[in-house]
Amino acid sequence: MKEKTEKQKLVVIGNGMVGHHFLEQLAEKNGSIDFEVTVFCAEPRPAYDRVHLSEYFAGRSAEDLAMGHIEQYRKWDFELELNNPAIAIDRDKRTVTAKSGRLYTYDQLVLATGSYPFVPPIPGHQHERCFVYRTLEDLDAIRTAASTAHSGVVVGGGLLGLEAANALKALGLEAHVVEFAPGLMTTQLDEGGSDLLRKKIEALGVKVHTSRATELIAEADDRLRMQFKGGDELLTDMIVFSAGIRPHDELAKSSGLQVGERGGIVIDSRCRTSDPRIFAIGECALYEGRIFGLVAPGYSMARTAVAQLTGSETFFNGADMSTKLKLLGVQVGSIGDAHGRSEGAAAITFMDEQGGVYKRMITDAKGQKLLGAVLVGDTGDYDTLLQYHLNDIELPEHPEQLILPSVDGAGSPLGASALPASATVCSCYNVSKGQIIDVVHGGCHTLAEVKDVTKASTGCGGCAALLKNIVDSELAALGMEISNHLCAHFPYSRQELFHIIQVGEIKTFDDLLDKHGSGQGCEVCKPTAASIFASLWNEHILAQAHVGLQDTNDTFMANMQKNGSYSVVPRIPGGEITPEKLIVIGDVAKRYDLYTKITGGQRIDLFGARLEQLPEIWRELVDAGFETGHAYGKSLRTVKSCVGSTWCRFGVQDSVSMALRVENRYKGLRSPHKIKMAVSGCTRECAEAQSKDVGVIATEKGWNLFVAGNGGMRPRHADLFATDLDDETLIRYIDRFLMFYVRTADKLQRTSVWLESLDGGLDYLREVIIDDKLGICAELEAQMSRVVDSYQCEWKSAINDPEKLKRFRQFVNSTESDDKIVFVKERGQPRPATTEEILEAAESA
Amino acid sequence: MSQASARQDTINSIAITHPQWLPICRRSDLVSNSGVCALWGDTSSENADNTVKSEKKKGIALFFLPGQDRQLYAVDNWDPIAQAGVISRGIIAELEGELTIASPLYKHHFRLEDGVCIEDANIQLTTYPLAFNGNTVYIGCNK
Secondary structure, three states, X not given: OOOOOOOEEEEEEOOOHHHHHHHHHHHHOOHHHHEEEEEEOOOOOOOEOOOOHHHHHHOOOXXXXXXXXXXXXXXXXXXXXXXXXXXXXXXXXXXXXXXXXXXXXXXXXXXXXXXXXOOOOOOOOOOOOEEEOOOHHHHHHHHHHHOOOOEEEEEOOOHHHHHHHHHHHHOOOEEEEEOOOOOOOOOOOOHHHHHHHHHHHHHOOXXXXXXXXXXXXXXXXXXXXXXXXXXXXXXXXXXXXXXXXXXXXXXXXXXXXXXXXXXXXXXXXXXXXXXXXXXXXXXXXEEOOEEOXXXXXXXXXXXXXXXXXXXXXXXXXXXXXXXXXXXXXXXXXXXXXXXXXXXXXXEEEXXXXXXXXXXXXXXXXXXXXXXXXXXXXXXXXXXXXXXXXHOOOOOOOOXXXXXXXXXXXXXXXOOHHHOOOOOEEEOOOOEEHHHHHHHHHOOOOOHHHHHHHHOXXXXXXXXXXXXXXHHHHHHHHOOOOOOOOOEOOEOOOHHHHHHHHHHOOOOOHHHHHHHHOOOOOOOOHHHHHHHHHHHHOOOOOXXXXXXXXXXXXXXXXXXXOOOOOEXXXXXXXXXXXXXXXXXXXXXXXXXXXXXXXXXXXXXXXXXXXXXHHHHHHHHXXXXXXXXXXXXXXXXXXXXXXXXXXXXXXXXOOOHHHHXXXXXXXXXXXXXXXXXXXXXXXXXXXXXXXXXXXXXXXXXXXXXXXXXXXXXXXXXXXXXXXXXXXXXXXXXXXXXXXXXXXXXXXXXXXXXXXXXXXXXXXXXXXXXXXXXXXXXXXXXXXXXXXXXXXXOOOHXXXXXXXXXXXXXXXXXXXXXXXXXXXXXXXXXXXXXXXXXXXXXXXXXXX | OOHHHHHHHHHHHHHHHOOOEEEEEEXXXXXXXXXXXXXEEOOXXXXXXXXXXXXXXXXXXXXXXXXXXXXXXXXXXXXXXXXXXXXXXXXXXXXXXXXXXXXXXXXXXXXOOOOEXXXXXXXXXXXXXXXXEOOEEEEXXXX
């Protein structure tokens, strides 16, 4: 029998990223058993990802950014009060008053109230075209104002200010940054780094005004006039304040909790405030006189508070504020004492004006320990430097080697083996090297498994390369060979095999096996080789040399179903179909008594065709102008589309025409796995392009390209790859992306998994495809155009070739049908009979 | 004389003399390095005139591997695991030196030599000897 104990009442005020993380951690520790949890949220929606807020303008929706979900909270049995901020705390009575007027009592209280943007009290700052940059509602208001604006000013040249400037730029405005200090990001960067950042940002078209104190904002002929100290002026249409944050500590103040002189709720290392029943975590908390305005320290505070509440002890002892990010496309990194203010600090600086790279290391007086670093333009050394800094590792004899470009590849990144077990690898989820080694020893032998179990590298992803390094070296230490061989017959990965076939111009499997393999091949290497032959040489899949290599679906150009019958999917490009063609499909389905179903990819699947019926069915379809849909192949399936600007009042581009163009271009391309695409005519995204391998979303100026999305068993949101592309650039990038994938992916690896396993990830992919880092883009395009030019409808070729049609006989020595294939009717359509139904029928006969 | 053709000659002579060797299809019906399906009467039946009733007929998968030591194999077309007649449409796969057929539905491997399922040795497909005689393919029935 379950003993009923009185639950403690836990009230949480604030549902931002840190508040949410607190609840997530609490739920993981089964918090709802001991606590009755009530959460107050001032905003109309649960916690969302504020770190990636600016992506809201690049096509990510509020749902995409969401972290907390109402259903999830319900499952955890936590009460969530949206749109209902707490307005007062009575510490004597232990109650919280909500805006709704209700009174809630608590046994324990957690303040996760976060911060608000600081708006300098400049006369005119309350003008209706002055904004802040903090919530999704702020962003909606900025977007609305931007639609009629020409230029916009961000007040504040710090990290958040530059994010906001990026957003204004993304909205098509001429963006200005006005900063009081003489440089940009002066908290994180020294003068040299700051100067280079400014040059780079100016080169991108953002106007930077430093050492400017705004004295007045006034309306001037329908525009806003900013007046600076000293007499300068700037005319603009809207202003966004991003001049730092201030802790939300009003509730704490009014209830008599101790707060800092310049704000912030004072906490100890257990995250307790001056009232032991009350905790404060995140940006509202002040620890040893400091506010921590990054998400990682906030999470660390959340974990500390959860530990306290659930009877264990961890401590928050401050946090490293090192950071690596990309601002307006410029890589910026800052570690530790970036300004070299420590006593006796010495600096080593590398500056490449031509290449736009600035790197500076701050060491102690003896040059043995790394105190800090600044990186602008290239943050490739960040991970290594950070590990030296965080773990107090002694620097090599010539520490400058760490930031100098390696001339002959001799540069030595810090090996995983040099790190102590206590080294934090993933600061988002606080995973140490020791924990990673433990799970590898515990049986996780792939990177994906390790990520799954530890969550390492699933936050910001900054530690991905280091994580892989550790996992690989640990596997090697365990004596495990990391084999990526295709199968027993070829000691090569698919990528290597692709290269071998291409360079050796190998056209047949026998030749390939002879020269590079052993044994006689199997059901793994045969279809893989067939797919590579098709990608490279594009011969008919039923060409005699390839027949024995194909999976049954490719052999019969249809999809085998459970009873040995097949389904047929004609191509319906972009999901657009005339009534005449629709009638043909209906006629064919009726004539052959096929089960008919609409697919998720906007086409029609006809089930229950017998092997010997396939050629007749296809003759009718081909005569009516249909082509094969390649539903059976590891190849392009569909390009889903919405009706776009032609019909829809919201559409900004003709998505159907683009979908048709894309589908007709890539149909027939054989690839490591199936490929799905979609084109949406506006950001409402009705075609669900962000769940596809290649997703295209219309913008006012062109197309945004998303890659490596996936639905199915392991859903993955596609990554935004490039924005505002014109038609030709879009096609060029897709050409390169697909061919690079076809060349380098593993067998049966979808683009999502491929991208995740690609060293350097999305950034690297951009370098290869946009910047042509490997110098292969021309080749990729040429290869794609060969495939496009040699396209043939496999079914059209087959029905005119008696030799190929011979294959479509149920029995080579009889015209009878397979009497084991039996259908019964359900809802007016055929379906395969069950074993019992077949037995019953046989008995009654 | 190569080993393969010596063997073929032996089978040829058996095929002509053995009463249970019967023609099943033409050589040109076979597909190199792959399978086809032929309809075959139940050989335990008393019917000697080859006019077997259809309920006693079944599909037999015929595989042709030109250039191999043994180039003809025949096994039941019915896949007892998938409960469908699809064996002839699988891929011929060599696993550790043994030739198998990978069934297309659930990818189980059946040894061509004796029909035993690699993943579950309790399951076995019936196998049949097969031989060329000129341009005709003969199937041998042991009962």
